[in-house]
Amino acid sequence: MDTTQGQQAGRTGPAPIRRLDQEVVNRIAAGEVIQRPSSALKELIENSLDAGAAAINVVIKDGGLKMIQITDNGHGIRPADLPILCERHTTSKLKEFEDLQSISTLGFRGEALASITFVAHLSVVTMTAGQTHGYKATYKDGVLEGEPKACAAVKGTQITVENLFYNVTARRKAFKNVGEEYSRILDVISRFAVHNEGVSFSCKKHGENRADIHTLAASSRSENIRSVYGSSVARELIPIETSDDDPARSRFKMGGCISSANYSAKKTIMVLFINNRLVDCSPLKKACEAVYAAILPKASKPFLYMSITLPPEDVDVNVHPTKREVSFLNQEALIEAIQKAVEQKLLESNTSRTYYTQSLLPGVAAPAPKSPAGADEGPSQAVAATQKAHPRNMVRTDVLQPVGQLDAYVTKRLASARESPDDLAAIRRTVRQRRNPAIASEASELTSIQELLEEVNAGVHQGLSEIVRSNTFVGMADDTFALLQHKTKLFLANTVKLSKELMYQQVLRRFGQFNCIRLTPPAPLDQLLLIALDEEEALGRWQPNDGPKEEIAKVLSQLLVLKAEMLREYFRIEIDASGALHTLPLVLDQYSPDLDRLPQFALRLGNDVEWDTEKECFQTLAAAIAEFYAIHPPLVPRPDPFRTKSAGKSERGAADSLESPPLAEPGTAGNPEEGPEALDEMSGHERHQHAAGPCHCGDEREESGGGEKRRGNGASSRQAAGNGGEGIPGEGTSGGGVESGPGRGGGDAASVSEKEPLEDGNERGGEAGLALDAGRNGSERNGTEMCRAETEGDDEAAAEAVWAARDWNVQHLMFPAMRLFLKPQKFMATDGTMVQIASLENLYKIFERC
Ligand SMILES: Nc1ncnc2c1ncn2[C@@H]1O[C@H](COP(=O)(O)OP(=O)(O)OP(=O)(O)O)[C@@H](O)[C@H]1O
Ligand SMILES: [Mg+2]
Structure with a gap:
């Protein structure tokens, strides 16, 4: 009762209580049971299931408002029951109220059909087993209209509901969007189809040939899910x-x-x-x-x-x-x-998650699509729309194709999924080590690895270690640089360089004990190499006189096949005799590298690894892996309407940002001279990477000089570092002032317990702590739908998702992992990896007073 009525009633006294007309009662009751087309359909489907149907076909006109027609092959309705079929409270399913306690049928009230007849026109064609013909009957307001008419039919029942809510104008008007009603109908059918194995369902719009949903009676539940909700869910x-x-x-x-x-x-x-x-x-x-x-x-x-x-x-x-x-x-x-x-x-x-990307390298047969045509529409479309592609997961087979247009999928399996005898050996080794951690693995006993690890330890920069361990991540300052706060100072940190060093050190620590990321189907190396060489050509770094690309690719892939045993044993890079790449090492738990960079990685493996001496070989291999696994800016440009200059490729983005570091304003830095200087030095380095050729990985060797092959910023930079390599650019002498305050970080590190880094990755307390979150690595979520999304012109959204995933990885994966595992090197203090840009000491004191 609204206020006006209430006030009126108050003035004139209570209104008399009247018995409602049965017609009004029925219509009100019907409105509760049949709230919209999809609820009418739900009732009809339940009746068909109760009748033991194995096939249920639905045809819809105007979102069900004009017509819902459902045909089943259930037991049908006895002709003698037709006169009372649509009367309220007539049912074949319930006798006593107590039966409700053990009711196994979906219907029991004898209300659904009656309700429909009060708000729509309903007709039934039905035939039971053993009859020679069927009957057709029509109903209005619960009552049979005329006599049932004999008609041709097959066993089962067809119910047609027309002009739903024809007599409830307000309700009918509420359904303006027939498309939405149709979606709701598809949603209901999808759910029944998934649950009812052994029953086939189909649904189509009236007048159309193709069904929007079609499942088969013989299909399994997961096939049904694939068919209705799409393969991205099913797999x-x-x-x-x-x-x-x-x-x-x-x-x-x-x-x-x-x-x-x-x-x-x-x-x-x-x-x-x-x-x-x-x-x-x-x-x-x-x-x-x-x-x-x-x-x-x-x-x-x-x-x-x-x-x-x-x-x-x-x-x-x-x-x-x-x-x-x-x-x-x-x-x-x-x-x-x-x-x-x-x-x-x-x-x-x-611990055994699977990552898929769509990939179809040339020459690799595509897995046959399993979902029926109908799966492209209806509910699966809704899923597709939400399952944005991460183009970085797509393996390009053609340099000219935009990132993420290809069909590829990558399976990542951890130790639990290892199958081969070699895996068994690896498992045994791990178990042995776990039982007696004092026994180092054969692999890590190799002196060259020990030496490399010692070099890392010897190169540690104490000041940077403190900053890395206890900083607060402020945000990304641009495509490459993160802004960090440590105590009262702000730093720009080059995320690519930091993550590269982190990965390098992880490779050394996990040497010989990697879990793996499995590529399914395996990627033929020669084709990866060809793609990389095409890229080189596009960048002007391959010239015809370097030799035919096909030839180079073949030779390099043969070389890698020769090295397969060592690559598999120590680095978990599995290459079969045909030159197909099966696995990649799991360097950081829950992180898989940007597979767009796989061709370049193959090229770097084939071209830049020093195979001759053990230590150099391991070092250059670790460096190649680190380069690949570093968290680079995605290859797709970051969508940004306000940006005048597109970031373009990663290195470009870095270079752009270096030319005008957004936060390195003169006067704000502790030492205004050093910050930008260090940045310029690095921008030169990054640009150099572009210029180097034919394979841009070669530049690092050049920069690092003879002894230090792995890092472009190696020996020379180290020597250049003042104070025995312990200076931090811009830090000056003001370090150590205020001990507490907003810059006090380390919270994340404290919450994640550190474990012996040489342990098996899955057992690592520290990384396990990160593991759950690592699912956010958006790169792992994709599928055929993604390619569809791409081709539908949703590039911008996809690119946004890729960038969001990258930023997420930096903040939630890389920085926490760095706090635990990175031993920052002296050269990082001088090569622009970490630059102090501001000291907030004075400002902080003001805040403190406040
Ligand atoms: N597709 C069908 N095949 C065979 N019998 C049917 C079919 N649809 C309805 N019936 C018969 O009509 C009766 C009335 O159906 P209705 O849906 O109105 O009631 P109910 O299913 O018994 O109970 P509820 O109102 O809870 O659904 C059913 O009890 C059933 O005997
Ligand atoms: Mg029913």
């Missing part, structure tokens, strides 16, 4: 089941599948069936979302399919007119148990 599913049988706590069984940490969408899709009823349970959904929230990037959501079976006596199915809600005993305990199971599953899968 990331982990089976899950749990149960409880303690009457004091909860009694249930739950089976289903949930998406792994590799999958994320904008909206949670939760397909939930309780005792085969399609229901919603928001507390359960929220509980599951909470588990994923710790793993997935912000605002990314999972896919969940769960079928819960409860003792019928524990469930009340009759709590909502649409039957979309049920109440059950011990809901909290059940939700808690399921939440735990989800958590457990995700943690398990986190």
Whole structure:
């Protein structure tokens, strides 16, 4: 009652109570059961399932408002029942109220068809087994109109609902968007299709030949999921089941599948069936979302399919007119148990997660697409839209093709998924070491590796170590530089150089004990090399007189095949006799390198590694891997409408930013001279990388001079460093002033326990702590849909996602890992890797006073 009516009633006294017309009652009741086209369809599907149908076909006109037609091959309706078929409270499913306690059919009230007839025109064609013909009957307001007419039919039932809400103008007007109603219809059918293995479903718009959903009776559940929700969901599913049988706590069984940490969408899709009823349970959904929230990037959501079976006596199915809600005993305990199971599953899968990118290197057969045509539309489209491509995961097969246009997929498997006898040996070695950590692995016993590690230790810069260990990440200042605060000072940190050094040191520490990232299908080296050489040519770094590219590619790939045993044993780079690259080392847990850079990595392996002496070989290999795994700015330009100059390629972006360091304003730095100077020095270095050829990795050797091959900023820079290499540009003498304050970092490091870096990656406390978050490495989320998204002109959004993933990696993966594992080198203090740009000491004191 609104206020006016209330006031009126107050003035004139109570209005008389009248009995409503039955027609009004029925229409009100019908409005509760049939709220929109999709709820009418849900009722009709449930009837078909109750009738034992194995095929259910739906045709929709105008979002179901004009027509919903459902045809099934169930047991049909007896002709004698047709006169009362649509009367309210007529049902073949329930006799006594007590039956409700053990009801196994989806319907029980005898209300659905009746409700539909009060708000729409309904006709039925039906035939039972053994009849020679069927009958057609039409209904209005619950009543059969005329006599059922004999007609040709097949066993089963076809129900046609037309002009829904024709007599409820307000409701009809509320459905302006027929497209949205159709989506809701597809959503309902999708859910039933996933749950009901053994029943085929199809749905199409009236007048169209192609079905938007089509599943087969013989298909498995995961095939159904693939067919309706798309392969990006289906391939990331982990089976899950749990149960409880303690009457004091909860009694249930739950089976289903949930998406792994590799999958994320904008909206949670939760397909939930309780005792085969399609229901919603928001507390359960929220509980599951909470588990994923710790793993997935912000605002990314999972896919969940769960079928819960409860003792019928524990469930009340009759709590909502649409039957979309049920109440059950011990809901909290059940939700808690399921939440735990989800958590457990995700943690398990986190150590054996699979990363896919789409790839189709020339000559490699594409995996046959499994989803039917219909999968391109409807719900799978919704998934596609949320599953943005990360072009950096796409392996380019043609230098001219934009990043991310190709079909490729990469599988990352950890130690648990190792299969070959060599893997067994590796596992045995790891176990042996774990039992007796004092025994170093054969590989790390190699003196050359020890020497390289000692060099790293000897080269540590104490001042930088302190900064790296306890800084606060402020943000990215540009494509390459991060802004860090340490105590009262601000620093610009070159993320590429820092991450390169981090990876280099990690390679040395994990030497001979890598887990791996598996490429599926394997990438033929000669083709990777050709791509890299094409890139070189495009950059003017390959000239015809260097020799035919095909020839160079062949020779280099043959060379790598010859070195395959060593590469596999020590670096987990597996190359088969045909020259196909199978695996890459897992250098930092949960991080996979930018696969767009794979061709250049192959070229660097083939061209720049010094194979002759052991130490140089390991050093140059580690450097090549570090270069590849460093967190570079993505190759796609960062979309930025306000930017006048496109960042372009990574090195370019770095160079741009170096020409005008955004934060290095004269006068703000502790030593205004040194900051920009160091930056200029580095910009020269970066530009040099462009100029070097034919393979730009060669530049590092040049810069580092004879002895220091791995780092371009090696020996010469080290020697150049003042104070025995301990100076930090711009730091001056003001270090050590204020001990506490906003710059006091180290929180992350403290929260992640450090473990012996030589341990197996998966056991590493420190990195395991980072592992969950690492799922946010957006690069791992992609699929065919992504290519679709790309081709649909969504490049900008895709590029944004790639950049967001890169920035995320820098902040949440690289910096925390650096705090734990990086031993910053002296040369980094002078080559622009870390530059102090401001001392906030005075400013800080002002704040402190405030
Ligand atoms: N597709 C069908 N095939 C065979 N019988 C059907 C079909 N649809 C309806 N019926 C018969 O019509 C009856 C009435 O259906 P209706 O949906 O109105 O009620 P219900 O399914 O019994 O209960 P509820 O209102 O809870 O759905 C059913 O009990 C069933 O016997
Ligand atoms: Mg029913």
